[in-house]
Amino acid sequence: MKARRANSRERILAAAADVARETGPGSLSLDAVASRAGVSKGGLLYNFPTKAKLMQSLVEDYLKAFEQAMEARTAVAGHESALAAYIKLSADECEEPQPSASWIFSAIAEDPEFLTPIKSFKRQLFERLKGETNDLSALLVCFLAIEGMRSMNLFDSDVLSKDERQLLTSSLLEIAG
Numbered sequence: 001m002k003a004r005r006a007n008s009r010e011r012i013l014a015a016a017a018d019v020a021r022e023t024g025p026g027s028l029s030l031d032a033v034a035s036r037a038g039v040s041k042g043g044l045l046y047n048f049p050t051k052a053k054l055m056q057s058l059v060e061d062y063l064k065a066f067e068q069a070m071e072a073r074t075a076v077a078g079h080e081s082a083l084a085a086y087i088k089l090s091a092d093e094c095e096e097p098q099p100s101a102s103w104i105f106s107a108i109a110e111d112p113e114f115l116t117p118i119k120s121f122k123r124q125l126f127e128r129l130k131g132e133t134n135d136l137s138a139l140l141v142c143f144l145a146i147e148g149m150r151s152m153n154l155f156d157s158d159v160l161s162k163d164e165r166q167l168l169t170s171s172l173l174e175i176a177g
Helices: 006-023 030-037 039-046 051-074 082-096 102-110 113-129 135-156 162-176
Strands: none
Touching: 006 030, 006 039, 006 051, 006 113, 030 039, 030 051, 051 113, 082 113, 082 135, 082 162, 113 135, 113 162, 135 162
Protein backbone atom coordinates (compact mmCIF):
# COMPACT_ATOMS: atom_id res chain seq x y z
CA MET A 1 0.00 0.00 0.00
CA LYS A 2 1.35 3.45 -0.91
CA ALA A 3 2.08 5.88 1.90
CA ARG A 4 -0.27 8.83 1.86
CA ARG A 5 1.46 11.92 0.53
CA ALA A 6 1.18 14.99 2.73
CA ASN A 7 -1.07 17.63 1.24
CA SER A 8 0.23 21.15 0.73
CA ARG A 9 -1.40 22.44 3.92
CA GLU A 10 0.34 19.75 5.99
CA ARG A 11 3.66 20.39 4.21
CA ILE A 12 3.33 24.12 4.86
CA LEU A 13 2.60 23.57 8.56
CA ALA A 14 5.53 21.16 8.91
CA ALA A 15 7.81 23.62 7.13
CA ALA A 16 6.57 26.52 9.28
CA ALA A 17 7.23 24.52 12.45
CA ASP A 18 10.77 23.75 11.24
CA VAL A 19 11.49 27.37 10.30
CA ALA A 20 10.01 28.62 13.59
CA ARG A 21 12.22 26.21 15.57
CA GLU A 22 15.31 27.30 13.64
CA THR A 23 14.79 31.07 13.53
CA GLY A 24 12.16 31.67 16.20
CA PRO A 25 8.50 32.27 15.40
CA GLY A 26 8.96 36.05 15.43
CA SER A 27 11.47 35.79 12.57
CA LEU A 28 9.38 33.38 10.53
CA SER A 29 9.00 34.62 6.96
CA LEU A 30 6.35 33.43 4.55
CA ASP A 31 8.97 33.20 1.80
CA ALA A 32 11.13 30.87 3.93
CA VAL A 33 8.13 28.70 4.76
CA ALA A 34 6.99 28.49 1.12
CA SER A 35 10.51 27.59 0.02
CA ARG A 36 10.91 24.91 2.71
CA ALA A 37 7.46 23.45 1.90
CA GLY A 38 8.14 23.39 -1.82
CA VAL A 39 5.12 25.55 -2.66
CA SER A 40 4.77 28.97 -4.22
CA LYS A 41 4.08 31.93 -1.97
CA GLY A 42 0.66 32.10 -3.67
CA GLY A 43 0.05 28.48 -2.69
CA LEU A 44 0.98 29.29 0.88
CA LEU A 45 -1.32 32.33 0.92
CA TYR A 46 -4.14 30.23 -0.55
CA ASN A 47 -3.93 27.97 2.52
CA PHE A 48 -3.02 30.68 5.04
CA PRO A 49 -4.07 34.19 3.92
CA THR A 50 -1.93 35.89 6.61
CA LYS A 51 1.09 35.13 8.73
CA ALA A 52 -1.21 35.36 11.77
CA LYS A 53 -3.44 32.61 10.34
CA LEU A 54 -0.39 30.45 9.72
CA MET A 55 0.78 31.00 13.30
CA GLN A 56 -2.70 30.23 14.64
CA SER A 57 -2.74 26.99 12.67
CA LEU A 58 0.68 26.10 14.07
CA VAL A 59 -0.67 26.61 17.59
CA GLU A 60 -3.75 24.51 16.81
CA ASP A 61 -1.50 21.78 15.39
CA TYR A 62 0.63 21.87 18.54
CA LEU A 63 -2.46 21.58 20.75
CA LYS A 64 -3.73 18.63 18.72
CA ALA A 65 -0.34 16.89 19.01
CA PHE A 66 -0.23 17.53 22.76
CA GLU A 67 -3.71 16.05 23.13
CA GLN A 68 -2.71 12.99 21.07
CA ALA A 69 0.40 12.52 23.21
CA MET A 70 -1.76 12.63 26.34
CA GLU A 71 -4.16 10.11 24.82
CA ALA A 72 -1.30 7.79 23.94
CA ARG A 73 0.04 7.93 27.50
CA THR A 74 -3.37 7.26 29.07
CA ALA A 75 -4.59 4.70 26.50
CA VAL A 76 -2.98 1.78 28.31
CA ALA A 77 -5.37 0.91 31.13
CA GLY A 78 -3.87 1.68 34.51
CA HIS A 79 -0.70 3.05 32.94
CA GLU A 80 -1.05 6.73 33.77
CA SER A 81 -3.77 9.15 34.80
CA ALA A 82 -4.54 12.09 32.54
CA LEU A 83 -3.21 14.45 35.21
CA ALA A 84 0.08 12.55 35.50
CA ALA A 85 0.40 12.49 31.70
CA TYR A 86 -0.24 16.26 31.57
CA ILE A 87 2.37 16.91 34.28
CA LYS A 88 5.03 14.71 32.64
CA LEU A 89 4.45 15.95 29.09
CA SER A 90 4.51 19.58 30.23
CA ALA A 91 7.60 19.07 32.37
CA ASP A 92 9.39 17.38 29.46
CA GLU A 93 8.54 20.33 27.19
CA CYS A 94 9.88 22.77 29.76
CA GLU A 95 13.27 21.08 29.55
CA GLU A 96 13.56 22.05 25.89
CA PRO A 97 14.82 25.55 25.08
CA GLN A 98 12.13 27.73 23.56
CA PRO A 99 12.52 30.59 21.11
CA SER A 100 11.44 34.03 22.27
CA ALA A 101 7.68 34.35 22.68
CA SER A 102 7.54 37.98 21.54
CA TRP A 103 5.82 36.77 18.36
CA ILE A 104 2.77 35.91 20.49
CA PHE A 105 2.19 39.58 21.24
CA SER A 106 2.41 40.43 17.54
CA ALA A 107 -0.05 37.67 16.69
CA ILE A 108 -2.48 38.84 19.40
CA ALA A 109 -2.20 42.46 18.25
CA GLU A 110 -2.95 41.44 14.66
CA ASP A 111 -5.78 39.10 15.62
CA PRO A 112 -7.16 39.11 19.18
CA GLU A 113 -8.84 35.78 18.44
CA PHE A 114 -5.38 34.17 18.29
CA LEU A 115 -5.75 33.01 21.89
CA THR A 116 -9.21 31.48 21.40
CA PRO A 117 -8.03 27.94 20.53
CA ILE A 118 -5.54 28.03 23.42
CA LYS A 119 -8.19 29.13 25.91
CA SER A 120 -10.62 26.55 24.57
CA PHE A 121 -8.02 23.76 24.78
CA LYS A 122 -7.02 24.71 28.33
CA ARG A 123 -10.66 24.88 29.44
CA GLN A 124 -11.45 21.46 27.92
CA LEU A 125 -8.29 19.97 29.40
CA PHE A 126 -9.07 21.36 32.84
CA GLU A 127 -12.67 20.08 32.65
CA ARG A 128 -11.42 16.65 31.61
CA LEU A 129 -8.93 16.54 34.48
CA LYS A 130 -11.62 17.78 36.88
CA GLY A 131 -13.91 14.98 35.74
CA GLU A 132 -11.21 12.38 36.43
CA THR A 133 -10.23 13.45 39.95
CA ASN A 134 -11.85 13.36 43.35
CA ASP A 135 -9.50 16.00 44.76
CA LEU A 136 -10.16 19.40 43.18
CA SER A 137 -7.60 21.18 45.40
CA ALA A 138 -4.83 18.80 44.33
CA LEU A 139 -5.82 19.33 40.69
CA LEU A 140 -5.77 23.12 41.10
CA VAL A 141 -2.31 23.07 42.67
CA CYS A 142 -0.94 20.76 39.95
CA PHE A 143 -2.60 22.55 37.05
CA LEU A 144 -1.57 26.03 38.12
CA ALA A 145 1.98 24.98 39.01
CA ILE A 146 2.46 23.34 35.61
CA GLU A 147 0.90 26.30 33.78
CA GLY A 148 3.24 28.61 35.72
CA MET A 149 6.24 26.49 34.77
CA ARG A 150 5.11 26.45 31.13
CA SER A 151 4.64 30.25 31.15
CA MET A 152 8.10 30.85 32.63
CA ASN A 153 9.56 28.64 29.93
CA LEU A 154 7.56 30.30 27.16
CA PHE A 155 8.49 33.82 28.21
CA ASP A 156 12.12 32.91 28.95
CA SER A 157 11.72 33.94 32.58
CA ASP A 158 12.42 30.58 34.20
CA VAL A 159 14.09 31.07 37.56
CA LEU A 160 14.18 27.38 38.45
CA SER A 161 17.21 25.17 37.96
CA LYS A 162 16.82 21.81 36.26
CA ASP A 163 16.96 20.11 39.69
CA GLU A 164 14.27 22.44 41.04
CA ARG A 165 12.01 21.73 38.05
CA GLN A 166 12.51 17.99 38.57
CA LEU A 167 11.70 18.36 42.28
CA LEU A 168 8.56 20.33 41.40
CA THR A 169 7.52 17.66 38.88
CA SER A 170 8.07 14.85 41.40
CA SER A 171 6.12 16.76 44.04
CA LEU A 172 3.26 17.39 41.65
CA LEU A 173 3.14 13.74 40.66
CA GLU A 174 2.92 12.83 44.36
CA ILE A 175 0.10 15.34 44.88
CA ALA A 176 -1.65 13.98 41.78
CA GLY A 177 -1.50 10.49 43.24
